[in-house]
Amino acid sequence: MLTIYHNNRCSKSREGLCFLENMNEPFEVINYLENVPTFKELETIIKKLNIKPIELVRIKEKDWTENFKGKTLSDKEIIEAMIQFPKLIERPIVINGEKAVVARPTELINKVL
Template sequence: MITIYHNNRCSKSREGLCFLENLNQPFEVVLYLEEHFDFNKLSHLINKLGIKPIELVRVKEKDWIENFKGKEWTDTEIIQAMVDFPKLIERPIVVNGNKAIIARPTERINEIL
């Protein structure tokens, strides 16, 4: 089952959702600003993405700039920051089994189909 971690207010996330709808395959939508990640689930997702936690952070987001920018953070602290401030999480994230990508640009979804 394909899963998209989605934010309705984000145009790129809406594009990713539209892309999946046009595939005519079943998929699940997780509104991650409402259904918050816990630390373990987010850590597992980052491992699937094959990236460092900081690569999932929206570093231009107001919460990052005001609370975290310019300081040294461990991976654990960065993950916890995203758990505490889910707007920091880059989107959309699309998962298919053991594969996951940040769907920017949207066409990257093809990489995990």
């Protein structure tokens, strides 16, 4: 089953959700601001995306610039920062089994179908 990590305040995330709704296939929506992923969950998502943790961070986000910009952080510390400040997590993330994409642009969802 497809899963989307979604933030309703984000237009790109809403576009990704709309894309999935138009497919008429079942999918799960995880509002990650309310249901913050655990360390293990984020670690798994990052592995599925085949990226480094910093690549999932919204580095222009205020929480990042005020708390972490210019600091040298380990991968573990970056994941912990995303848990502490979930707005830092890039969105939307769409997962299908072992495949995942950050759906920016929305058409990238096709890569996991």
